[in-house]
Amino acid sequence: MFNKLYVVTLLLVTTPTFGQDADTTDFEEEGGNEMFTSVDLSYSQDKGNTDFLSLYYGFSFSVLGDLGSLTDTEFSINFSRSDDKLDGESFSDDQSLTSQFDLWANQRISPFLFFQKSYDKTIGLENRMNAGAGAKIGLLKGFSISYAFLFEKESYKMETNEISGVDSTLEEADGYYYYEDYYVYDTTYSSGTTDSSFFRHSIRPKYKVKLFDGNVVFDYRFYFKPRIDNFDDYLLEHELKISIVTFYEALSVDFNYTNKYNARYDGVSIVNPDTGLDYLDTDENISVGLSFMF
16 A cells, blocks of 8 residues: 655756746856756655545756857757546646747847647646747846747637526516516536637746845746737736755755636636536646755
């Protein structure tokens, strides 16, 4: 019987990377091309009074430097996969593959190409593909903003309980008659997968600063992603990471917070067919962990 058996954080190189623009400032002075790879594995299982299984694995690879006549370039690819089950039922099931190519990555203006393929079945997202181009511009010290024009294809799994119309009944009270309206619901749910293709804006302000001789890193990013043909359908994403180096230089404490809002679920009853409950429009995550560099 396993009880809290962990195999966690197998890191070949723990260089922090982000899907849209990794910070390469520390490597500018080394010259030539630099290559970084990291692999993360996590396994956790509880059996007995609690039946819980958690699997996570990730891979990151980036190359920094000159590519022929293209100077100060960066190519990165990042993959992550989470699969958690509680009492045999899916608790989280998501995956993301992201690739990006940046030209003049450390300059004030940096064009980039972007591709991402992902899913998150806990929110009904069966598949999402983003591909596009954009540019980042540095404004003030530590502050930058980027814009990307994306083509998106997505599939959602859902059930809906649609209002089919309004009916009226004739009521009597105190000798007076009046009509009372009430909603009539379709007795059968519409279910299945909805597929759509469209274009989306992606606007991302970012503030990143290193304090106390680089021992504290504060990194905050905010994404606003409206559909071009319908600004009422948009995504909002907040990402905050604070990394603090401890007394041992190779060991740091990382605080991460994410908040994701999906306007398609705001004020609309869309049922998760696996749980029978409505999808919520906001998801939050807070995590605190340790990072080892070697």
